[in-house]
Amino acid sequence: xxxxxxxxxxxxxxxxxxxxxxxxxxxxxxxxxxxxxxxxxxxxxxxxxxxxxxxxxxxxxxxxxxxxxxxxxxxxxxxxxxxxxxxxxxxxxxxxxxxxxxxxxxxxxxxxxxxxxxxxxxxxxxxxxxxxxxxxxxxxxxxxxxxxxxxxxxxxxxxxxxxxxxxxxxxxxxxxxxxxxxxxxx
Numbered sequence: 337x338x339x340x341x342x343x344x345x346x347x348x349x350x351x352x353x354x355x356x357x358x359x360x361x362x363x364x365x366x367x368x369x370x371x372x373x374x375x376x377x378x379x380x381x382x383x384x385x386x387x388x389x390x391x392x393x394x395x396x397x398x399x400x401x402x403x404x405x406x407x408x409x410x411x412x413x414x415x416x417x418x419x420x421x422x423x424x425x426x427x428x429x430x431x432x433x434x435x436x437x438x439x440x441x442x443x444x445x446x447x448x449x450x451x452x453x454x455x456x457x458x459x460x461x462x463x464x465x466x467x468x469x470x471x472x473x474x475x476x477x478x479x480x481x482x483x484x485x486x487x488x489x490x491x492x493x494x495x496x497x498x499x500x501x502x503x504x505x506x507x508x509x510x511x512x513x514x515x516x517x518x519x520x521x522x
């Protein structure tokens with residue numbers, strides 16, 4: 337006998353099995369903390385995504401809890417990521433002024449022409465990279481270059497002749513500077 341699950345049952349399962357932690361884990365992985373202006377909205381959407389995963393799961397949830405939790409986590413993560421992307425695009429749209437600047441013309445061309453959009457993204461990424469490199473010390477720049485080349489922490493420590501603890505500290509500082517640049521914090 338096949339039974340169809342409902343969103344309501346999914347929300348009840350979320351609370352009964354104390355699985356709000358899946359939502360909080362996805363938020364943390366996406367660097368959305370309690371001080372983010374959309375945190376509450378994203379948290380609620382994550383709970384709804386859990387309930388939808390409960391409905392969409394192929395199999396018996398109670399019999400395959402681990403597999404279900406993995407499935408639900410993916411659904412939550414992708415839903416929150418989609419919301420983050422939408423909020424970023426909305427913020428980008430608000431930042432464009434209505435004057436006749438070249439930037440406005442380029443943004444408008446990007447809407448019409450996908451290749452122009454790719455060019456704009458490449459330009460913005462280069463500008464961000466340049467700003468980030470200017471803000472970092474030479475040691476932090478060395479770390480970032482090796483990190484981008486996908487060296488492990490042990491390999492970075494060996495190449496820079498520092499301890500792994502120092503590598504973790506460099507990583508923390510680099511990401512702190514990058515986060516400030518991305519959020520335009522002083």
